[in-house]
Amino acid sequence: MKCVICDREACENRYCELHMKAYESVVKKYDLWKKALEISWKEYLSEVAKNPLTGEWAREVAEYLIKSGEVRNVTDG
Template identity: 60%
Template sequence: MKCLVCDREAKEKFCMLHDKAYRNVVQKFEDWKRATGISWKEYLKEVAENTFTGSWAKEVAEQLLSEHND
């Protein structure tokens, strides 16, 4: 199976590098949610649009947002 973001081998959704970024994104969301009550989708948009976000996290956030279309 390939990473959803890049073409590297992945165990589940993401390769090792994007999985690490994904874990960071999820972990930070817990803090943000506690502090601001932000929703998961709003948070992902913030991460994807924030110029200070690392590119790995940004790519992961964009991928998660694309899965999240309603």
């Protein structure tokens, strides 16, 4: 099975190792943003995607999540 974003071999998730790491950091950062701002997951993803300071991997993840319309399935708390 290949990574949903690039052509690398995917690990247990749908992402390769690098995109998995980027995905985890995108999710983690959202928790921080949410504490400070009234921002939805989708709004957050578009901020990440257009932020020039976002790393290439994280931006690809954010763009993929926007396109796929994935709903964040991590529970609060």
